[in-house]
Amino acid sequence: MHFKPIAAGDRVINSPAGSSPRLFLDQNYNDAVAVDMEGAGFVSAAHKAAVPHLLVRGISDWADGTKQTTDGVGTQESAARNAALFLAEVIAQIAPNVPSGPKLPSAPVQPVDELIWHPLDRPVDVSWRKDLFSTGPHTNGPSLLEIHLVPVPSTVRVPAARMRQLASELVDMGRSRGFFTNLERVEVHDSAEMIAVTVTDPRGRSAGLAITRSGQRSAWEPLPNPGLTYVLDEEHTRERITVLLALLESVDGPATPSYAPAATIENTRLVTVERLSEVNPNSAGLRTSDAPIVAEPEEAVTAAVVASHGVQIAEELAARLIYSFRTPRRHR
Incomplete structure (x- = not known):
């Protein structure tokens, strides 16, 4: 064998x-x-x-x-x-899955090869990066692109013992997928409600992966910074969101029927929407607002669709971030 x-x-x-x-x-x-x-x-x-x-x-x-x-x-x-x-x-060796209690009526089956955004009554609660790291160096610094997959409904909690195992798995996955380099020092942050693995270096790179006990999966990395400004290039952002979604989808966490995808960019004063190939590295436009650029988790997609339609989901989230940049919200 x-x-x-x-x-x-x-x-x-x-x-x-x-x-x-x-x-x-x-x-x-x-x-x-x-x-x-x-x-x-x-x-x-x-x-x-x-x-x-x-x-x-x-x-x-x-x-x-x-x-x-x-x-x-x-x-x-x-x-x-x-x-x-x-x-x-x-x-x-596989224990039989014996159902308990009365059998519930089956819901209509959605084809796994069809991307459908299901509107929610209200945006689901999401733990943004600033919520995961309320104090310390992780709350300031470069403009970061954050991607979150929030379970819908959030009914399953990750056992504490499993959370401890996830720390090393997230580090290994981040290195094997090239999200963390072999030369970067990866720090592990754990609490009763969250496991995160992050890298932060003096040159401004800050990236991380996290999972909460509610099953939320999160990833973040800096926006491109070719000069004096951080660039929100829609094509580049779409490509990076696709990569981050694939990372989060591969985390061996609790099974959930659906996710509400969310995205945001914090520290936006020096963010500009422009093609990376056309950026002047010696100039920077200062935004009048430092409000976050947000794509709220207002709709849900099935977990199967996250695995099979990452590119299309990334395209939608990138477009929503561009719209949010043009009409920023004052508070979140």
């Missing part, structure tokens, strides 16, 4: 050493220990449907030009049997 990478493609590999397919695999996917055809399609479908999944494959030949011979002696049947036996053992 091996937990290792599998290369999946659109052809059967049955090529001896030195052949073009083998050279291609060796040069580009030399960490793979096996190849198959069906795995990529299965995993893609399961991911789009937001269904937890496990891929189990039995090895039937060496992919070295001898497939016909090995198939003839029954190795495919043996491989299938081995995979089935392993899967049966996995299933045996």
